[in-house]
Amino acid sequence: MPTYKFKYFNARGFGEVSRLLFALAGQEYTDERFTQETWPAEKPNVLLGQMPVLEVDGAAYGQSSAIARFLARRFNFYGSGDIQALEVDQVLGVVQDIINAMIKAFYEKDEARKAQFMTENKEEKLPLYLGMLEKLLVKNGSTGFFVGKSITLADVTVFDICDKIQAMVDFDKFPQVKKCRESVASNPKVKKWVDTRPVTEN
Template identity: 35%
Template sequence: MAPQYKLTYFNVTALGEPIRFLLSYGNIDFEDVRIEMEQWPSLKPSTPFGQLPLFEHNGKVIHQSMAIARYCAKLVKLTGSNDWEALEIDSAVDTINDLRQKIAQYHYEPNEELKASKKKPLVEETVPFYIERLEAKVKDNDGYFACKKLTWADLYFVAILGYLNFMLGKDLIENAPNLQKLKEKVLALPNIKAWVAKRPKGHF
């Protein structure tokens, strides 16, 4: 029987990997469609808003990676047990996503001179600011980002960490022991471990 869910994204980790992690965690079978960059210009006009990922279920198609991830988190029961817990988790995820956007603004800057000027403040100020506070948050929550238990914020961070490291060209958590332990815990989850072992080797 064909999978009930279909995820279409580029052949990379990036914004698609948190969704893949969440579905894998819940042992939910899904079709993992990967688009090569050279295919994208011809496919882009046929997408709802000219962007990926796309998520399909029962003939319905939706875009927006964070909305999809949050939906998948509900499917696999990694959201909060009440509205305040859900708020704590969303706050952690949005903070991680803020960091991603700041790193991406540097990485995808087309002007090489401007890009070079952005690197020092990013590496010496912005990234340490975020990592120090994320590290403290995990320490204060007994090894997790929120609610002192495993939530989708933890899977989101670990799933996207490789992409952040790729964009910045360094290991963001090399001096953050609590974040390192969190990464190890998530990657040791049986279904996540199985996904990482079998997933296609993307470009990054």
């Protein structure tokens, strides 16, 4: 059996999708967390100089999206066949658009521009992207999942981003996204992880 170590900050951030996949799969792994104080000493030893890092049987790999996709394929959360994988990937693309919009606002140093970006995100961009996700869920038959009738990486990724943007969104306006979020949250393995994971600010 392969051994896994997942290295990331003591935060959800770009690491939580992978942790959720480990939880869903019931796969044991080492969840190694770093703080702003311990990270500088570790950084020179990290493959790409950034986290997260996944070690599989001692070999290290980087990039959060690559790690999540690998785990989803390995644990059978990437759909069945090329078409379902494509359906997963199109959801990941929409979520990446959401992340890009949020990051642009987060890192803006000019307070006036930051406020403008945040307003645009709340009033325009988030409704636009969530509307796209809503359409994809309807297209799949309003099952509560993006692909077929069971959880895939697409659902886990949307669950995670919804957690991060919930203060800015009225999910009652996006009932299918809300249903998907609830479908993931009600999974016993996900629920156990969310109830017991370390409490972090983000």
